Amino acid sequence: MSKSAGREGVLFVVSAPSGAGKTSLCRELIDRFSDLRQSISFTTRQKRYGEQDSVDYHFVSQPVFQGMVDEGQLAEWAEVHGNMYGTSLEVLRQGAAEGIDLLLDIDCQGAAQLKKNYRQGVFIFILPPDLQELEKRLRGRDTDSEEVIRRRLQNAEQEISQAGWYDYLVVNDDFQIALEQLSAIVTAERNRASRNKALLDSFLAMENE
Amino acid sequence: MSKSAGREGVLFVVSAPSGAGKTSLCRELIDRFSDLRQSISFTTRQKRYGEQDSVDYHFVSQPVFQGMVDEGQLAEWAEVHGNMYGTSLEVLRQGAAEGIDLLLDIDCQGAAQLKKNYRQGVFIFILPPDLQELEKRLRGRDTDSEEVIRRRLQNAEQEISQAGWYDYLVVNDDFQIALEQLSAIVTAERNRASRNKALLDSFLAMENE
Numbered sequence: 001m002s003k004s005a006g007r008e009g010v011l012f013v014v015s016a017p018s019g020a021g022k023t024s025l026c027r028e029l030i031d032r033f034s035d036l037r038q039s040i041s042f043t044t045r046q047k048r049y050g051e052q053d054s055v056d057y058h059f060v061s062q063p064v065f066q067g068m069v070d071e072g073q074l075a076e077w078a079e080v081h082g083n084m085y086g087t088s089l090e091v092l093r094q095g096a097a098e099g100i101d102l103l104l105d106i107d108c109q110g111a112a113q114l115k116k117n118y119r120q121g122v123f124i125f126i127l128p129p130d131l132q133e134l135e136k137r138l139r140g141r142d143t144d145s146e147e148v149i150r151r152r153l154q155n156a157e158q159e160i161s162q163a164g165w166y167d168y169l170v171v172n173d174d175f176q177i178a179l180e181q182l183s184a185i186v187t188a189e190r191n192r193a194s195r196n197k198a199l200l201d202s203f204l205a206m207e208n209e
Numbered sequence: 210m211s212k213s214a215g216r217e218g219v220l221f222v223v224s225a226p227s228g229a230g231k232t233s234l235c236r237e238l239i240d241r242f243s244d245l246r247q248s249i250s251f252t253t254r255q256k257r258y259g260e261q262d263s264v265d266y267h268f269v270s271q272p273v274f275q276g277m278v279d280e281g282q283l284a285e286w287a288e289v290h291g292n293m294y295g296t297s298l299e300v301l302r303q304g305a306a307e308g309i310d311l312l313l314d315i316d317c318q319g320a321a322q323l324k325k326n327y328r329q330g331v332f333i334f335i336l337p338p339d340l341q342e343l344e345k346r347l348r349g350r351d352t353d354s355e356e357v358i359r360r361r362l363q364n365a366e367q368e369i370s371q372a373g374w375y376d377y378l379v380v381n382d383d384f385q386i387a388l389e390q391l392s393a394i395v396t397a398e399r400n401r402a403s404r405n406k407a408l409l410d411s412f413l414a415m416e417n418e
Contacts, residue, residue, distance in 0.1 A: 125402070131412060160412045168400045169408060181400050187393035191377045193334070199378060203340060203369045 006198040009100040015111045016126035017156030019138045021172040026105045039104040045083035076113035108159045125166040129173035217404040218309040224320045225335035226365030228347045230381040248313040254292035285322035317368045334375040338382035
C-alpha cells in the first residue's frame with residue numbers, strides 16, 4: 001500500500017491455549033514487522049525490577065484504574081491474582097487513526113471482550129497440532145505440577161471448542177510455517193479495502209488537480 | 210493449516226484497470242501456489258488454434274450457454290464481441306466443497322455480478338501507482354491507438370472510483386511487493402476460521418476417541 005494514502009491502523013489480537021507457542025510467535029512477528037508495535041496494557045500491579053512505565057505496562061493506581069472502568073474507557077479488563085489489567089479504548093482508536101498497527105497478546109476471555117468493544121480488530125487464534133502434542137509441550141517445560149498441567153489441558157480444550165468466532169486460525173506445528181501464516185495475515189489485513197478508503201480517493205483527487 | 214482438516218476451497222477474484230499488471234501478477238501467483246488453479250470459464254466463441262477444451266475454456270454451443278443462463282447456473286456472464294463468457298456456479302461450489310482454491314481473472318462488471326451470486330469469494334482489486342503511470346504503461350505497449358488509450362484511461366478512472374466494495378486493494382508499483390501482498394492474501398484467506406470449521410471439530414473428536 002502507498003504510505004501516503006493514510007491507511008487505518010490495525011489491531012491484531014492473538015490468543016492461544018497455554019503451550020501453543022503464542023509468546024514466541026508474537027515476539028518473532030514484532031521482530032519481523034518494524035512498524036508493528038506491542039500494545040501496552042494498563043495495570044495496577046507493582047512495577048517489577050527492570051520494568052519501565054509505558055514500555056512494559058502503564059502502571060496506574062487502583063482508583064485510577066477503577067475510574068477508567070467506570071467511565072467505559074477500557075476495551076477489555078480483568079483481575080488476575082488481585083491485580084487489574086486492561087486495554088484502553090482510546091489508545092486503540094488513536095492507533096487506528098494514526099495508521100499504527102498494534103499487536104495484543106491476550107487470553108480468550110479478554111479477546112472475547114475486545115470483540116464486543118472493538119469489532120474492527122483482527123482476531124487470531126493459535127492452535128497446537130493436536131492435544132497430545134500440547135500435553136507433550138507442557139510436560140516438556142518441566143516447570144508445572146501434574147495438577148497445573150491437567151488444568152491447562154482442560155482449559156485448552158475448552159478454549160479450542162469456543163475458538164470458532166475468531167477471524168483466523170493458525171496451527172503451530174512447524175514454527176516457521178506458523179510465522180509465515182501470521183505474517184501473511186498482517187500483510188493481507190493491511191491491504192483491506194475498508195482500511196484504505198483514502199487510497200481510492202487519492203486517485204480521483206489526483207486526476208482533478 | 211492441517212491438510213487433513215478438510216478446509217473449504219477459496220475463490221479468489223482479481224480485477225484491475227487495463228494496464229495495471231493483473232495478467233502478469235495472476236500468472237506468477239499461479240506459479241507460486243501449486244495448489245491454486247485458474248478458474249475455467251464457459252464460452253460460445255470458436256476454439257482458436259492451440260486451445261484445448263476444458264483447459265483454456267469450456268467450449269459450448271449458444272443454446273447450451275443460453276440454457277445455463279436460463280437455469281441460473283452461471284455466477285456471472287457477459288457478451289463480448291458477440292460471444293458469451295460465463296462462470297459456472299456449480300464449478301465454484303464443487304471447488305469450495307473439495308477444498309480447491311480457484312483464481313478468476315475478471316473485469317469489474319463480472320466481479321460485481323459474482324459478488325452478488327457468490328459472496329464467499331475473495332475480491333481483490335489491483336491498482337496502478339497512479340493514473341499518470343497507468344497512461345505511461347498503456348502508451349509503452351505501443352499497440353493501441355490514441356482513441357483506445359483514452360478510452361482505457363476513462364474506464365480505469367471509473368473502475369477505480371467504484372472499487373471500494375472489493376475486499377482487498379493491491380497497488381502494483383513494485384511488481385515483487387504486489388506479488389508478495391497477493392500471496393499474503395491467498396495464505397491469510399486459507400487460514401480464515403470460517404473456512405476451517407472442521408479443524409476445531411477435529412480437536413474435540415480426537416479427545417473423545
